[in-house]
Amino acid sequence: MNFTEALDHVLKHEGGFVDHPKDPGGMTNLGVTRAVFEEWVGRESSESEMRALTPADVSTLYKRKYWDRVKADDLPSGVNYCVFDASVNSGTRRAAKWLQEAVGAVPDGAIGPNTLAKVAEHSPDALINAYCDIRMNFLKGLSTFEIFGRGWTRRVDEVRKVSLDASR
Numbered sequence: 001m002n003f004t005e006a007l008d009h010v011l012k013h014e015g016g017f018v019d020h021p022k023d024p025g026g027m028t029n030l031g032v033t034r035a036v037f038e039e040w041v042g043r044e045s046s047e048s049e050m051r052a053l054t055p056a057d058v059s060t061l062y063k064r065k066y067w068d069r070v071k072a073d074d075l076p077s078g079v080n081y082c083v084f085d086a087s088v089n090s091g092t093r094r095a096a097k098w099l100q101e102a103v104g105a106v107p108d109g110a111i112g113p114n115t116l117a118k119v120a121e122h123s124p125d126a127l128i129n130a131y132c133d134i135r136m137n138f139l140k141g142l143s144t145f146e147i148f149g150r151g152w153t154r155r156v157d158e159v160r161k162v163s164l165d166a167s168r
Contacts, residue, residue, distance in 0.1 A: 078167030
């Protein structure tokens with residue numbers, strides 16, 4: 001799966017503008033928190049600017065801050081989407097650690113040559129399933145699971161299905 005296809009799937013899950021009082025990410029549009037957006041553009045942003053974000057506005061941000069940081073171009077098809085989606089939802093370091101855990105690499109939170117070599121030793125389908133299981137176990141342990149758990153579970157189930165389809 002390439003970046004454009006993966007981003008389309010991520011954006012379906014992320015949806016539009018939200019500012020849920022119990023979401024630690026705060027104001028978010030298209031999955032981009034206000035803090036991430038402000039860091040990206042190097043200045044403060046307004047609510048109206050956040051509400052007006054488009055997929056074109058956030059595509060390069062997603063590519064550089066998430067897809068590239070988890071070395072998605074170097075991962076097998078399907079595995080790359082699985083890890084990319086998790087990086088958007090839970091951060092690149094955590095997403096990398098989950099991949100490292102799934103393949104038996106040292107979980108240092110940075111995907112490098114050793115992790116990639118371990119990835120190559122596993123079938124994509126087995127890796128996708130192990131990865132999604134690790135991700136769900138983490139999410140179930142969060143204090144906000146009762147509030148957001150149904151949506152997170154649906155998302156991981158859909159990511160698993162799309163990832164497995166892309167791996168074949």
